[in-house]
Amino acid sequence: MSRSPMIARTIPALHRALDGLRLRKATVALVPTMGALHDGHVSLVRLAKRRAKKVVVSIFVNPTQFAPTEDFGSYPRTWKSDVARLAAEDVDLIWNPDVKVMYPDGFATRIVPEGPATAGLEDRFRPHFFGGVATVVGKLFTQVRPDFAMFGEKDYQQLRVITQMARDLDLGVKVTGSRTVRERDGLAMSSRNVYLSPEERQMAPVLYRAMKESVRRLRAGDDTEAAIAGGAEMIVAAGFTLDYFEVRHAETLAPIGSVNDGPMRILVAARLGKTRLIDNVAV
Numbered sequence: 674m675s676r677s678p679m680i681a682r683t684i685p686a687l688h689r690a691l692d693g694l695r696l697r698k699a700t701v702a703l704v705p706t707m708g709a710l711h712d713g714h715v716s717l718v719r720l721a722k723r724r725a726k727k728v729v730v731s732i733f734v735n736p737t738q739f740a741p742t743e744d745f746g747s748y749p750r751t752w753k754s755d756v757a758r759l760a761a762e763d764v765d766l767i768w769n770p771d772v773k774v775m776y777p778d779g780f781a782t783r784i785v786p787e788g789p790a791t792a793g794l795e796d797r798f799r800p801h802f803f804g805g806v807a808t809v810v811g812k813l814f815t816q817v818r819p820d821f822a823m824f825g826e827k828d829y830q831q832l833r834v835i836t837q838m839a840r841d842l843d844l845g846v847k848v849t850g851s852r853t854v855r856e857r858d859g860l861a862m863s864s865r866n867v868y869l870s871p872e873e874r875q876m877a878p879v880l881y882r883a884m885k886e887s888v889r890r891l892r893a894g895d896d897t898e899a900a901i902a903g904g905a906e907m908i909v910a911a912g913f914t915l916d917y918f919e920v921r922h923a924e925t926l927a928p929i930g931s932v933n934d935g936p937m938r939i940l941v942a943a944r945l946g947k948t949r950l951i952d953n954v955a956v
């Protein structure tokens with residue numbers, strides 16, 4: 674039987690709730706989210722439940738990772754159904770600070786990730802993004818002090834950047850990636866998919882199809898540049914504006930020329946109307 678999760682909205686309430694959860698040294702897993710929960714988030718919660726005794730989900734739409742021109746104001750907020758989904762999954766605690774709790778007046782610190790994992794890809798189109806993500810995830814880790822934290826491979830570069838940050842700053846948390854959950858037609862689930870019109874929704878799975886086609890050609894021994902250019906062309910031909918379609922080393926995210934140089938990952942970001950979608954696959 675599921676029961677309602679505890680909900681904390683202030684730091685003292687969070688610490689009181691965590692003290693209760695940690696009785697008898699129970700392990701804790703954190704699933705950071707911005708809410709508008711879908712089956713991708715639920716898969717992270719289920720993984721967290723397998724790894725740790727207690728599961729905390731944070732719901733916080735983080736203003737510092739949005740540029741002023743981006744969708745912070747219109748980002749979907751579905752609090753009631755989020756709580757119902759987390760209750761059905763038997764989550765122990767929801768951490769739901771508001772902006773003033775996370776960034777009190779006078780807040781003046783930023784964690785800025787560097788190195789090859791941050792270079793290019795998302796950083797080229799959203800230069801504010803990883804600083805905002807690292808700052809809030811660093812705070813979430815020190816607020817909750819989890820043993821484990823679960824992140825989706827859908828945001829693959831984010832996963833690499835956070836893994837690096839947790840290691841560099843000795844945050845004592847095991848960062849764990851989880852595979853991308855997709856709709857039946859291959860579209861990666863994302864809270865922003867609700868922005869797509871019915872026509873755009875029909876076109877959106879081309880991102881996945883194009884990456885799979887490039888993977889097929891790379892595996893067949895085609896030239897890397899040609900295989901990647903072929904995938905990119907499919908996306909442009911479908912009417913998207915392409916931000917990037919690139920192959921990188923799957924662990925370091927450094928540029929990589931051939932399947933013989935290490936594990937590869939194809940990563941894509943593209944815009945359709947007012948919606949920006951990202952996705953990636955292993956080669």
Ligand SMILES: Nc1ncnc2c1ncn2[C@@H]1O[C@H](COP(=O)(O)OP(=O)(O)OP(=O)(O)O)[C@@H](O)[C@H]1O
Pocket residue numbers: 705706707708712713714716717823824825826827828851852853854855861862863864865866
């Ligand atoms: N389809 C998915 N499969 C697995 N994990 C996912 C999926 N979509 C999101 N996640 C993960 O859920 C966590 C919270 O992500 P977030 O709340 O931003 O949702 P989102 O769907 O990625 O939203 P957005 O559309 O804003 O990118 C992140 O670790 C993210 O990678």
Ligand SMILES: CC(C)(CO)[C@@H](O)C(=O)[O-]
Pocket residue numbers: 705706707733735738806809810828831
């Ligand atoms: C990790 C995260 C919760 C930080 O705000 C966000 O970037 C997300 O939902 O992927």
Ligand code: BAL
Pocket residue numbers: 738828831
């Ligand atoms: N899912 C990553 C959060 C963002 O794009 O803002």
